Each structure stands twice: as structure tokens, then as C-alpha cells.
Amino acid sequence: MQIEENPHGVQTADLIVGIPSYNEAGLIAYPTEKASEGLIKYFGSKNSVIINCDNHSTDGTRETFMNTPTEVPKIYLSTPPGVRGKGNNLKNLFEKSRDLGAQAIVVVDADLKSITPRWIKNLGEPLFEDFGFVAPLYVRHKYDGTITNNIAYPMTRCVYGRRVRQPIGGDFGFTGELAEVYLRQEDWTPAVAAFGIDIWMTTTAVCHGTPICQSYMGRPKVHKPKDPGKSLGPMFLQVVGTIFEMMIKHADFWKEVRWSKPTAIFGFGLGEMEMPPPVDVNIERLYDKFQTGCADCESLWKDILSNNLFKKLSEVRALPLGGFEFPANLWAEILIDFAVAYRNRINEKEKLMEGLIPLYFGRTCSFVTESEPLTIQQAEELIEEQCEVFETSKPYLLNRWSE
Numbered sequence: 038m039q040i041e042e043n044p045h046g047v048q049t050a051d052l053i054v055g056i057p058s059y060n061e062a063g064l065i066a067y068p069t070e071k072a073s074e075g076l077i078k079y080f081g082s083k084n085s086v087i088i089n090c091d092n093h094s095t096d097g098t099r100e101t102f103m104n105t106p107t108e109v110p111k112i113y114l115s116t117p118p119g120v121r122g123k124g125n126n127l128k129n130l131f132e133k134s135r136d137l138g139a140q141a142i143v144v145v146d147a148d149l150k151s152i153t154p155r156w157i158k159n160l161g162e163p164l165f166e167d168f169g170f171v172a173p174l175y176v177r178h179k180y181d182g183t184i185t186n187n188i189a190y191p192m193t194r195c196v197y198g199r200r201v202r203q204p205i206g207g208d209f210g211f212t213g214e215l216a217e218v219y220l221r222q223e224d225w226t227p228a229v230a231a232f233g234i235d236i237w238m239t240t241t242a243v244c245h246g247t248p249i250c251q252s253y254m255g256r257p258k259v260h261k262p263k264d265p266g267k268s269l270g271p272m273f274l275q276v277v278g279t280i281f282e283m284m285i286k287h288a289d290f291w292k293e294v295r296w297s298k299p300t301a302i303f304g305f306g307l308g309e310m311e312m313p314p315p316v317d318v319n320i321e322r323l324y325d326k327f328q329t330g331c332a333d334c335e336s337l338w339k340d341i342l343s344n345n346l347f348k349k350l351s352e353v354r355a356l357p358l359g360g361f362e363f364p365a366n367l368w369a370e371i372l373i374d375f376a377v378a379y380r381n382r383i384n385e386k387e388k389l390m391e392g393l394i395p396l397y398f399g400r401t402c403s404f405v406t407e408s409e410p411l412t413i414q415q416a417e418e419l420i421e422e423q424c425e426v427f428e429t430s431k432p433y434l435l436n437r438w439s440e
Contacts, residue, residue: 330395
């Protein structure tokens with residue numbers, strides 16, 4: 038059941054811009070304005086609509102959205118009171134896009150401060166040129182998106198063999214045809230209904246052979262930044278849990294994949310590089326949370342990890358903060374062991390995911406330390422090297438999965 042306000046009586050649309058939200062009254066007006074400008078400027082011949090797919094916000098998000106002056110008509114959609122989750126918002130959007138017969142759907146975050154009208158062009162245009170899914174490419178601060186950099190991107194490359202730099206970027210485009218594919222899927226878990234939705238959409242597109250491209254946004258992503266050691270929240274469990282669930286579902290697909298291949302890039306490079314705003318990271322907090330987790334989770338880790346990995350992890354644990362290093366190859370194989378345990382221990386999934394968090398803090402602490410003296414471009418090269426390490430771990434994954 039969804040709540041809908043459609044004051045312009047929109048019945049059909051070629052192109053939709055969807056803005057998922059929950060309590061974003063202070064920020065939603067800006068992306069709404071830019072979406073309208075982009076639709077008018079670059080898709081003037083298309084029949085367009087902007088849809089706010091909301092979680093029944095109580096802070097005035099609906100009023101702000103509907104009162105934002107736009108040349109393009111707007112629709113407000115909401116889940117019923119008490120039903121939360123970005124995935125639930127997007128499911129409403131998939132259904133509405135089917136009702137409107139949309140050819141293309143672009144989604145942008147409600148808290149975006151850096152969106153320009155051109156973002157709508159860059160995410161939308163490839164959908165009218167034979168691509169089915171468009172992922173964003175933007176400059177991000179080297180400490181922004183640590184779940185992407187240390188888990189989602191390297192795992193997508195290692196497991197599925199696709200180099201999609203922002204598989205959980207939050208801003209993307211997809212065709213009406215792919216929206217139908219999404220609606221037919223039966224693995225709509227509570228995690229997918231929440232923050233697991235982005236990686237679920239990307240992985241589903243890859244495994245269905247959808248033509249995928251990445252599109253340069255031309256500006257850094259500027260939104261509400263988060264210190265990875267401070268505000269992890271349920272997002273980590275939902276994203277990483279969904280990655281593991283998808284590995285189980287699509288094992289027949291990825292077992293045949295050996296190395297990664299690049300993904301087509303739409304648009305013209307980054308040109309003049311605008312610097313994203315800094316992201317403050319507390320290294321001491323990350324290190325302390327890793328060490329606390331070592332004490333709390335030791336028996337669980339010993340149970341899950343191979344003897345060799347547990348031994349290497351014990352050596353990492355003994356390192357002081359000054360000389361701390363959590364190597365990428367150890368991290369890759371730990372994630373693989375956790376994925377296998379997640380498949381095998383059906384009743385312990387939550388416990389397993391909780392046990393992975395301190396290890397993520399340890400790996401993030403190591404990455405922040407290693408990349409601290411590096412420029413954004415050099416940090417990007419470091420992430421690429423880590424991905425290559427993950428890809429060399431594929432035989433380990435295949436062996437452990439078949440045991």
C-alpha cells in the first residue's frame with residue numbers, strides 16, 4: 038500500500054527522476070530544483086515527472102518537496118506510517134514507473150548538495166542509448182564511502198567480475214525494463230527493503246546481463262559526511278548482509294567468472310578536478326573499536342576463520358597504532374570466510390555480521406593510515422591495487438565455497 042499525491046494528474050511519463058527520502062525537509066528542495074532544471078534543459082522533448090518516494094516523513098519533507106517551484110510536474114509517494122527503508126521507497130518507485138510506462142528512471146539522493154542539472158543528463162542519457170543501468174562516477178574524499186572502498190567495490194570485482202566503482206553510490210539510472218526485472222525478484226529481504234537496496238540493484242543488473250555503464254558526474258559527491266568509526270548504524274549490516282545473500286543466490290553465475298572486465302564510461306572524463314570537502318576520521322577510535330572487538334569476538338573468529346587466517350589476524354592484533362597494518366589480502370580472505378559462514382550458519386547471520394564489524398574497523402583504520410599522506414588520485418590507485426588483491430583471492434573463494 039502506498040500513499041500518493043498527484044496534483045497534476047500525471048498518467049504517463051517517458052522519464053522519471055525519483056528522490057527517496059526520510060526526514061529531509063532541510064535539504065530536498067535543492068535536488069528537486071536541479072532535477073527540474075536538468076529535465077527541462079536536456080530532456081525538453083520528453084514527458085517527465087519528479088517523484089519524491091518518502092517514508093512518511095514527519096518533518097515537513099512532503100510540504101517542502103511539493104512547494105518547491107518546478108517547471109516539471111511532481112508526484113509525492115509514501116510508504117504507510119511506520120514503514121521505513123530506502124528499498125521500500127524504491128519499490129514504490131518501481132511500481133509507479135510501471136504504472137506510468139516510463140522508459141527511464143533516474144534516482145538521486147535527497148541530501149545532495151553538489152547536484153547540477155547536468156547530473157540528470159549524465160544519468161539519464163545512456164538509458165536512451167542501449168544501456169539498462171547507469172552507475173555514477175564522481176570524485177569522493179578518500180575517507181568518504183569506506184564501505185564502498187573496502188567491501189562493495191572490491192567484492193563486486195572479485196565475485197562478479199565487473200568494475201563498477203560506485204555500486205552503492207545512491208545516484209543511478211535504470212530503464213523501465215530493468216524496473217520490471219526488479220519487481221519480479223523474490224529475494225526482497227528486510228535488508229534489501231532498507232540500505233541493502235543499492236548493492237542489490239547493481240548486482241541484479243550484473244547477473245541479468247543488463248548492459249551497464251558508468252557516467253561521470255563532473256562534480257564531487259557532497260552530502261552529509263559520516264565518520265566511519267562513529268556512525269556505522271544498521272547500514273553496514275544491511276549492505277554487507279545483502280552482498281552475502283546475493284553471493285548465495287547467484288553462485289552459479291559467479292563461479293564461472295575469473296577476472297574482472299572494465300565497465301563502459303559515458304561522458305568526458307573529470308576534466309578540472311574539483312576537490313570534495315574533507316571527511317574527519319578518528320583513527321584512535323577505529324583502532325580502539327578493533328581492539329575491543331578482538332576481545333569480544335575472539336571465539337567467534339576462531340570458529341569461522343581458517344587456522345592460517347586466525348593466526349595472521351592475531352599478529353595484526355598485536356600491532357600498536359603507530360605501526361598498525363591490516364593487509365588487503367588478509368581482509369579479502371576474511372570476507373570470504375565470513376561469506377561462507379553466512380551461507381552455512383542460517384540461524385547465526387546476525388551474530389556473524391556483528392562479529393565482522395570490528396574487523397571492518399581494523400581494515401578501515403589501516404586504509405586511513407596508509408592513505409593519509411596520499412592525494413585523492415593516489416588513494417584511488419591504492420583502492421585499485423586492493424581490488425587486484427581481491428581478484429587474486431577468487432580461487433580461495435571457489436575452494437572455500439565448494440567445501
